[in-house]
Amino acid sequence: AIIASLVITPKFKSTVIMFPATSGSISKGLLTESNTTKDLMVFGEEEEVEQMMQILLSDEIRDRVVKKYNLYEHYEIDPKGAFPRTKLQEEYNGNVSIERTQFMSIRIEVLDKDPELAANMANDIAALVDTVMNNMKRERALKALAIVKKEYDYLDSVINNLEVEFKQI
Numbered sequence: 001a002i003i004a005s006l007v008i009t010p011k012f013k014s015t016v017i018m019f020p021a022t023s024g025s026i027s028k029g030l031l032t033e034s035n036t037t038k039d040l041m042v043f044g045e046e047e048e049v050e051q052m053m054q055i056l057l058s059d060e061i062r063d064r065v066v067k068k069y070n071l072y073e074h075y076e077i078d079p080k081g082a083f084p085r086t087k088l089q090e091e092y093n094g095n096v097s098i099e100r101t102q103f104m105s106i107r108i109e110v111l112d113k114d115p116e117l118a119a120n121m122a123n124d125i126a127a128l129v130d131t132v133m134n135n136m137k138r139e140r141a142l143k144a145l146a147i148v149k150k151e152y153d154y155l156d157s158v159i160n161n162l163e164v165e166f167k168q169i
Helices: 002-007 026-031 046-056 059-068 084-095 115-168
Strands: 012-018 096-100 106-112
Touching: 012 115, 046 096, 046 106, 046 115, 059 084, 059 115, 084 096, 084 106, 096 115, 106 115
Parallel strands: none
Antiparallel strands: 012 106, 096 106
């Protein structure tokens, strides 16, 4: 037992607790009579927690953390060896835990032999939620804009054709 304790590398734990916000619009809440200011300050419900969990557990966040902290090298995984991505994912999942708490918050825990790295990774994972959510919203907005622009261009051409026909009459 003494020999085993000398061989095991101690790991430090860093924890971040996040409370998702409601998805309602602040301006809508301020401008409608039915909502009170108190409603604007409420934390997210189950739906917002689940959405945030999905984003936190996404490949995009994991891949960004892996790249930023060079985790292949840090975890001593040969990227050209057998099944490097699987090994990395197992190591990452063993060191990074993301769970919903009983209070509708989300706990991010990172274990690492380097306490500063554990803290930085936990904080970055939490910070990346907004970045990923904003990117997703931007992508959807750009697709919606393309649809609206196509419809606008079509209606503009219809109007132009009608104007030409009216001038001929």
